[in-house]
Amino acid sequence: MPSINIGFRIIVAVLFIIPLISVNLVYAKAKQAINIAYLTQEQNAPPPVSNLDVFIKNKGVIGAELGIDDDNTTGEFTGQHFNLKKIIVPLDGNFVDTFNKELAGKFEYVVINLPSEQVNQLADLPAAKQMLLFDVATSDDALRNGQCRSNVLHLLPSRAMRADALAQYMMKKRWDKWFLVVGPNQEDRLFADAIKRAAKRFGMNIVAEKTWEHTYDSRRTAQSDVAVFTQTDDDYDVLVVADEQGQFGEYLDYRTWIPRPVIGTQGLIATAWHRTHEQWGAVQIQNRFKEKAGRWMEEQDYAAYLAVRAIGEAATRTGSNEIKQVKDYILSDAFALQGYKGNPLSFRSWDGQLRQPVLLAAPRSLVAVAPIEGFLHPKTELDTLGYDQPESQCKWDK
Amino acid sequence: MSLKKKGLSLYLLLVAAGAVHAETVFVTLEKDNALAVVDPVEGKLIKTVPVGQRPRGIAISPDNKFLYVAASDDNAIKIIDAGTLKEIGKLPSGEDPETFALNPKGDRLYVSNEDDSMVTVIDVAKKKAIKQIKVGVEPEGITVSPDNHWLVSASETTNMVHWIDTKTNVVVENTLVDPRPRAVSFTADSQQLWVTSEMAGTVMILDAKTKKIIKTIKIEISGVTADKIQPVGVVIDKERNRGYVALGPANRVAVINAKTLEVEKVLLVGQRVWNLAFSPDQKRLYTTNGTSNDISIIDLDSQTVTKSVGVGNYPWGVAVKP
Numbered sequence: 275m276p277s278i279n280i281g282f283r284i285i286v287a288v289l290f291i292i293p294l295i296s297v298n299l300v301y302a303k304a305k306q307a308i309n310i311a312y313l314t315q316e317q318n319a320p321p322p323v324s325n326l327d328v329f330i331k332n333k334g335v336i337g338a339e340l341g342i343d344d345d346n347t348t349g350e351f352t353g354q355h356f357n358l359k360k361i362i363v364p365l366d367g368n369f370v371d372t373f374n375k376e377l378a379g380k381f382e383y384v385v386i387n388l389p390s391e392q393v394n395q396l397a398d399l400p401a402a403k404q405m406l407l408f409d410v411a412t413s414d415d416a417l418r419n420g421q422c423r424s425n426v427l428h429l430l431p432s433r434a435m436r437a438d439a440l441a442q443y444m445m446k447k448r449w450d451k452w453f454l455v456v457g458p459n460q461e462d463r464l465f466a467d468a469i470k471r472a473a474k475r476f477g478m479n480i481v482a483e484k485t486w487e488h489t490y491d492s493r494r495t496a497q498s499d500v501a502v503f504t505q506t507d508d509d510y511d512v513l514v515v516a517d518e519q520g521q522f523g524e525y526l527d528y529r530t531w532i533p534r535p536v537i538g539t540q541g542l543i544a545t546a547w548h549r550t551h552e553q554w555g556a557v558q559i560q561n562r563f564k565e566k567a568g569r570w571m572e573e574q575d576y577a578a579y580l581a582v583r584a585i586g587e588a589a590t591r592t593g594s595n596e597i598k599q600v601k602d603y604i605l606s607d608a609f610a611l612q613g614y615k616g617n618p619l620s621f622r623s624w625d626g627q628l629r630q631p632v633l634l635a636a637p638r639s640l641v642a643v644a645p646i647e648g649f650l651h652p653k654t655e656l657d658t659l660g661y662d663q664p665e666s667q668c669k670w671d672k
Numbered sequence: 673m674s675l676k677k678k679g680l681s682l683y684l685l686l687v688a689a690g691a692v693h694a695e696t697v698f699v700t701l702e703k704d705n706a707l708a709v710v711d712p713v714e715g716k717l718i719k720t721v722p723v724g725q726r727p728r729g730i731a732i733s734p735d736n737k738f739l740y741v742a743a744s745d746d747n748a749i750k751i752i753d754a755g756t757l758k759e760i761g762k763l764p765s766g767e768d769p770e771t772f773a774l775n776p777k778g779d780r781l782y783v784s785n786e787d788d789s790m791v792t793v794i795d796v797a798k799k800k801a802i803k804q805i806k807v808g809v810e811p812e813g814i815t816v817s818p819d820n821h822w823l824v825s826a827s828e829t830t831n832m833v834h835w836i837d838t839k840t841n842v843v844v845e846n847t848l849v850d851p852r853p854r855a856v857s858f859t860a861d862s863q864q865l866w867v868t869s870e871m872a873g874t875v876m877i878l879d880a881k882t883k884k885i886i887k888t889i890k891i892e893i894s895g896v897t898a899d900k901i902q903p904v905g906v907v908i909d910k911e912r913n914r915g916y917v918a919l920g921p922a923n924r925v926a927v928i929n930a931k932t933l934e935v936e937k938v939l940l941v942g943q944r945v946w947n948l949a950f951s952p953d954q955k956r957l958y959t960t961n962g963t964s965n966d967i968s969i970i971d972l973d974s975q976t977v978t979k980s981v982g983v984g985n986y987p988w989g990v991a992v993k994p
Contacts, residue, residue, distance in 0.1 A: 344809045347789060348830040351808065351846040555828060555852075558786050558810050565787075583829075590831070590848065610851045610871050612829055616921075617899045618851055618871035655897060 305355040308345075308595045310585055311377050312338045312578065313396075314387040315363040320519055334387040334410055335360055336567040337575030340559075341582025345589075352590055358582070374401060382406065382597040385581045387574055390414040397423040406601050408584070410577035415468060418625045419661060422668035427584075427604070427626040429546075429577035433465050435660035436544035437472035439632035439644030440514075440537055442658070445476045446646050449511035453504070453534070454483040455526070457517040465516040465539060481508040486522050500529035514538045541636070544644070547576035548635040553643075556614040580619065580628065584611055615643065617656060625668040629656045695951055696993045697958055699967055700727035700741060703985035707741065707757070712956060712969055715979040721757045724750050729771045730989035734778040739991060742769040742783070749783065749794075754993055764801045766792045773814045773823070775838065782823055784811040791825050793841055803841045807834045813855040819862040822880065826853040826867060833867055835883055845883045850874045854903065855947075859930070860910045868903035868917060875903055875917050875926075877933055887933045896922050905947040909954050909972075916957055916970075918945040925959060925968075927975060939977055941968035946987075952994040960987040 312335060319329040338358060345356040361376050363369045369392060377384060378401030386396060390412040396402055407426045409417070413433045417426070431439075444450065452473060456466040466483075473480050484503065504513065504526070513530060515538040517523035523540030535541060549560070549570040559579075563571040571579075588603040589595055603609055605626075610618035615631040622629050634642040645655040657663075697710040700723070707723040707730075710716065724743030731740045732754060739752040742765065749769055751761040765772070766785040773782045774796075781794040785804075791811060793803040808830025816823050816838065823836040826849070833856060835845040850869030857866050858880070865878040875889045891901050902920035908930055909915075915928040924938040925945060942961025945968070949958050957970040961980075967987055969979040 344829055347809045347827075348832065351830070351832060351834070351843075352848070555810065561787050587831075587851075612831075612852045612871055616902075650897075655899060 305349075305353060306589075306593075306595055308354060308356045308383070308585065308589050309359065309381055310338075310342070310356060310383045310385065310582060311359045311361060311381040312385045312387070313361050313363070313369070313373065313377065315367065315369050315392075316365040318365065321521075324524070330569065330572060332567075333572045334385075334574035334578045335362075336563070337410075337571065337578035337580075338385055338582050340563055340566055340575075341579040341586070344579075345582060345586030348586060348590055352593075354589055354595070356582075356586060356589075370395060370399065373399065377401070377405075383585050383600075384408070385410055385578055387411045387578065390417060393417055393426060394421060394423060397426050404597070406597060406604075408578075408581035410574055410581055415464070415661070418627050419667040422625050422670070424626075424670045427581075427621055427628070429581050429628050430573060431544070431546050431630060431632050432627060432660050433468035434471060435627075435632055437465070437468035438475065438659045439544040439634060439646075440469075440542070441472035441476040441478055442644050442646040442649050443542075443634050443642050444478060444512060444537070446642075446648070449535075450478045451508070451510045452478055452480045452512055452514045453506055453510040454480050454514045455503075455516065456483065456485050457515075457519070457521060457523075458485065458487060459519060461518040462516045462539075465518055469514055469516060469538065480514075481510050482506040486517070488521065496525040496529055500526055501531050504530040504532075504534075510534060512537050513541075515540050542641055543635055544632050545635055546573045546630065546632065547571055548633050548640065550635050550638060550640040551614075551633055552640070554614050554616045555612075559614050580611060580613055584609075584621075587611055617654075622657075622663070624663045624666045625661065627660065629654070631656065632659060697949075697967070698730060698732075698739060698991045698993065699960055699983050699987045700730045700989040701984035701986060702726055702728055702962075702988045706984060707739075707752070708983035708987065709757070710967065710981055710983060712951065712958065712981075715969065715981050717981055717983055720984055723752065723759075724748070728988045729769065730991045731772065731774045731781075732991045732993055733774070734776065736993050739993075740772070740774065740781065741989075742772055744768050744770055749781065761799060763794050763796070763799055764792075765794070766790065766801070766804075771812055771814050773816050775816045775823075776818055776820050780816075780838070782814055782816065782825075784814050784825060786810050786812060786828075789827070791823070791836070805836060805841055805843065807843065808832050808846075813853060813867070815856045815858060815865075817858045817862040817865075817880065818860055821862065822858075822865075824856050824858075824865060826856050828852045828854070828870075833865070833878070847878060847883050847885070849876055849878075849885070850888065855905045857906045857908060859908050859912050861912065864908075864912075866906045866908060866915055868906050870902040870904065870920065873898055873901040873903060875906065875915070875928065889928060889933060889935065891917070891919065891926050891935060893919075893922060893924065893938055896924075904945070905959075907948045907950060907957070909950065914972075916948055918948050918959060920944055920946065923961075925957070925970065937975065939970060939975065941970070941977055942966045942980055947989050949990040949992050951992060958990050958992065960990050962986050962988065 342358040385408045515523040527536045588600040592599045613619040632644045649658045694713040699708040706720040709718045725745030729742035741750045749763040749765045765783045783792045791805045808827025810828040813826035850872035852871040867876045877887045901922045905918040912930045917926040927936045942964035944962035959968045966980045966982045971978045
């Protein structure tokens with residue numbers, strides 16, 4: 275009896291397991307799956323300054339979708355398939371719980387579109403240690419320096435990169451006397467810090483600095499207030515505004531005491547992406563995005579697109595979906611990502627920041643692309659923007 | 673005296689002979705909506721004629737009777753009489769045509785539809801699109817092998833060249849290449865395909881049999897940062913002695929020894945050099961220089977730039993009529 279039993283078991287094993295193996299083999303041959311998660315949390319709409327720019331709820335996610343489409347077009351020819359799982363945490367939801375429940379152990383590549391204070395809360399979770407997180411929302415310099423994490427890559431330019439881009443252009447124009455206006459929020463102060471660092475780096479002179487206060491005084495109007503506010507003892511060339519949420523910056527232009535251009539977070543801005551950008555094939559992706567989204571591509575969309583494309587590029591080049599191989603390739607010298615900004619994009623090995631040109635844009639015209647011609651660097655001129663290797667305070671072992 | 677006279681008449685004879693053999697160079701002017709007509713021997717712009725909105729790609733029929741011009745913002749390929757320079761018809765190109773390729777016989781025209789990730793096959797005689805072939809994201813460079821076996825399309829964002837059998841119009845093989853491939857060009861014997869990568873600053877030589885990269889040439893120029901070296905247009909001479917590569921914002925053309933596959937020298941031309949074309953006798957090379965609004969004429973015997981001719985705003989494509 276036992277021998278029959280064993281024989282029966284073997285037959286069962288042969289009948290059932292062999293087909294399973296062969297099916298698996300066929301499947302593996304046909305498609306290698308690369309699973310990517312996109313995690314974001316609903317945001318409160320900020321108070322609008324005007325009705326011109328409607329609040330966009332889905333910034334980022336459509337960029338990720340376009341990236342998946344592009345990855346899969348490549349995948350059709352290489353036998354890889356890219357899947358995107360989108361998770362949107364409700365306004366009152368707990369993103370850590372969602373992360374642990376929905377993503378832990380299931381995904382290795384996670385695109386995160388979250389405020390800066392949430393990035394390291396995720397990165398430090400035990401489940402995140404085996405992951406590679408792609409931050410597509412923050413510009414925070416601390417997250418790229420003392421607070422950096424080895425499992426996080428940053429797609430958007432840091433505040434330092436943006437401020438350096440503006441400073442390079444101002445230096446070229448010889449508009450070197452700056453009047454800095456800082457908003458009341460913490461982000462505004464961080465942007466102002468980056469501006470001050472850039473001014474020092476490029477020999478600009480901040481001749482005056484004032485903080486803008488929000489009050490409910492009915493005597494205050496933009497017309498009267500800005501004129502008074504912008505009077506200084508020293509003459510200046512440009513008014514540099516640090517107002518990341520756009521609460522007052524738009525009111526400055528044409529209302530200053532003396533006629534001076536506005537740069538910074540309003541007026542001439544430093545950005546990763548802008549609707550006025552058309553060069554280097556940018557028209558194509560602007561068109562493709564607009565067709566898909568019915569609106570212009572925003573910075574977070576561009577960042578999410580690049581994050582998903584970076585995973586795709588590394589998976590295609592290595593022929594692998596293993597996180598170690600993909601991450602090693604992304605951080606290697608061989609990695610070159612097409613970002614529609616002329617130069618190939620790559621990640622800085624010392625802080626995980628995406629190395630990229632920064633656009634200097636007015637509302638309806640692309641004014642310049644930094645690095646500005648003439649700012650030289652021994653390795654790549656892109657590293658004239660932001661924290662270069664010797665200045666970085668990022669230690670990967672954290 | 674008589675000797676001098678003889679010399680003069682001989683000179684006149686040569687000039688006259690030169691005039692007979694001189695070719696005409698046609699240059700599309702992207703921002704002038706026009707076609708520039710240049711006498712390259714005299715080094716003169718003869719005239720410019722209107723040619724449709726945002727003209728870019730250009731080719732001449734094998735019998736030299738027709739010019740085909742991609743008028744991107746008109747969403748059509750215009751057929752222009754190469755003698756009268758009058759528009760005599762249109763081909764249905766799909767949206768925003770930029771680059772296209774004509775087969776050696778001149779009866780099929782293949783258009784890259786960048787926004788749709790497609791290649792459209794057009795029957796030239798019937799003026800009809802007969803097939804759309806799905807390729808990678810943002811197809812740009814496109815060419816047909818001189819033996820008419822392969823149609824090759826390069827997709828800029830997928831970073832591949834797709835090998836399409838011209839008999840079946842089906843993609844049969846794909847080669848992964850360096851980032852943002854721009855131009856593709858076969859050698860006259862159809863044995864090699866040269867592919868430029870704008871992002872990596874390289875030229876890759878592919879074997880047409882194995883579809884594999886035989887050699888990747890990284891172009892480096894002292895005094896020019898790697899970021900600026902963005903290879904675009906590429907042509908190889910008939911004898912396969914040398915290949916020439918336009919380097920975009922590096923403002924130079926690289927001369928590559930096609931036997932050793934090494935860069936021999938670089939020639940300084942106009943700004944943002946994009947496309948290249950040989951004279952019919954392959955003694956000269958013409959380059960379109962996008963932002964300096966001129967073309968450069970390179971003498972290939974001496975390997976020197978002999979002239980630049982101002983042609984108009986944003987010269988893009990170039991075709992030569994013998």
